[in-house]
Amino acid sequence: xTDQSNQKPLKRGALAxxxxxxxxxxxxYEKIKLMLPPDRTTSGHRIYSISxxxxxxxxxxxxxxxxxxEEIRSLLSLVDxxxxxxxxxxxxxxxxxxxxxxxxxxxxxxxxxxxxISQECSNGDTPDCPIIDALSA
Amino acid sequence: xTDQSNQKPLKRGALAxxxxxxxxxxxxYEKIKLMLPPDRTTSGHRIYSISxxxxxxxxxxxxxxxxxxEEIRSLLSLVDxxxxxxxxxxxxxxxxxxxxxxxxxxxxxxxxxxxxISQECSNGDTPDCPIIDALSA
DNA sequence: ATAGACTCTGTAGTTAGTACAGGTACAAGA
DNA sequence: TCTTGTACCTGTACTAACTACAGAGTCTAT
Numbered sequence: 570x571t572d573q574s575n576q577k578p579l580k581r582g583a584l585a586x587x588x589x590x591x592x593x594x595x596x597x598y599e600k601i602k603l604m605l606p607p608d609r610t611t612s613g614h615r616i617y618s619i620s621x622x623x624x625x626x627x628x629x630x631x632x633x634x635x636x637x638x639e640e641i642r643s644l645l646s647l648v649d650x651x652x653x654x655x656x657x658x659x660x661x662x663x664x665x666x667x668x669x670x671x672x673x674x675x676x677x678x679x680x681x682x683x684x685x686i687s688q689e690c691s692n693g694d695t696p697d698c699p700i701i702d703a704l705s706a
Numbered sequence: 707x708t709d710q711s712n713q714k715p716l717k718r719g720a721l722a723x724x725x726x727x728x729x730x731x732x733x734x735y736e737k738i739k740l741m742l743p744p745d746r747t748t749s750g751h752r753i754y755s756i757s758x759x760x761x762x763x764x765x766x767x768x769x770x771x772x773x774x775x776e777e778i779r780s781l782l783s784l785v786d787x788x789x790x791x792x793x794x795x796x797x798x799x800x801x802x803x804x805x806x807x808x809x810x811x812x813x814x815x816x817x818x819x820x821x822x823i824s825q826e827c828s829n830g831d832t833p834d835c836p837i838i839d840a841l842s843a
Numbered sequence: 844a845t846a847g848a849c850t851c852t853g854t855a856g857t858t859a860g861t862a863c864a865g866g867t868a869c870a871a872g873a
Numbered sequence: 874t875c876t877t878g879t880a881c882c883t884g885t886a887c888t889a890a891c892t893a894c895a896g897a898g899t900c901t902a903t
Contacts, residue, residue: 582880592881593861601859612868614881623842630841635816638859648838655835659827662820662837669817676810679772683803690796698792700799701785704767705760719849729850730892738890749899751850775890 578608584617588625595625603628603641636665715745721754725762732762740765740778773802 585592598604604624608616617625624645631641643661647653686703722729735741741761745753754762761782768778780798784790823840 580881591861594859596882597860610868612882614868627842630843632859633816634820634841635813644838644841651833653833653835654831655827655833655837656829656831658835658837659824659829662824662827666817666820666824669813669820673810673813673817676772676806676813679770680803680806680810683771683799683806687796687799687803690792690799692793692796694791694793698790698795700792700795701781704771704781705764706767717850728892731890733851734891747899749851751899769890 578619579617579622581615581617584622584625587622588629590625590629598625598628601638603638603645634665635669640665715756716754716759718752718754721759721762724759725766727762727766735762735765738775740775740782771802772806777802 579587581592581595584590585595595604599606604621607621608618610616627645628641631644636644640661644658647657686700689699689703691697691699716724718729718732721727722732732741736743741758744758745755747753764782765778768781773781777798781795784794823837826836826840828834828836
């Protein structure tokens, strides 16, 4: 009954297809030691276990949520040792939330400024442009 | 009466101090041809004219507002040729505003998701963490 | 004259990947 | 069995926008 197609060991291309991750990115994550070195066939082709697949999904999910590689490294190392508390994880999460808020605020300030100066624009055909003036100020 | 101190030709360090721009960044902008090659003393030290100073300020202001180097290059090339209309400038500005809005939206989605999963956290001392569960899903 | 600050050049490192080139391995069809 | 076309292997170079350094030359103030 259950579909076993995503429960089998996979080669790199198949893992990429399954997760939506770029082929080269998988190798990159191994190089920077986010992904553990997978088993290999005798000829050297990588074989990804189910736990490798879960780990990649975890990484990709964190990236979607804006965690940096180093933040993910911290999360993974807590999980890998098994010596983590929910408390520690939540601290990292809240730190990340703070930096997201800061980015949003910075972008909103830019947006506000640009909207203001853009509204002054006459949209004319002459080189007399209040935007350029504002940017030069 | 008027302070002429920021109206004199300057060397690189002085220009950096005056504008708040990093010393090396000025050289970088020259290398990538955002800044025009300045005059030199006989021994090769760069001497920045008043118009060089204005150009750098323009670049820095655009960077503050989130324009990419290539966007600034477009703006500057319009201004440099003199063949620009307010209309063209405003088009570039509105394109940039669109990309800012998109970034804000993306960050807000991350924020929302992270807040939700963070709130489920018991902050306990055990490795039983709903954040990790959510990230693994 | 000389010490210390400034400037010059080229190069390497940063983040988070992406894209090749040149060479094997594998799987399917004739 | 042979062949052909993918898929995979490795290392390296490229992206954006800087920043930092090493080693050499120059300028300035005492």
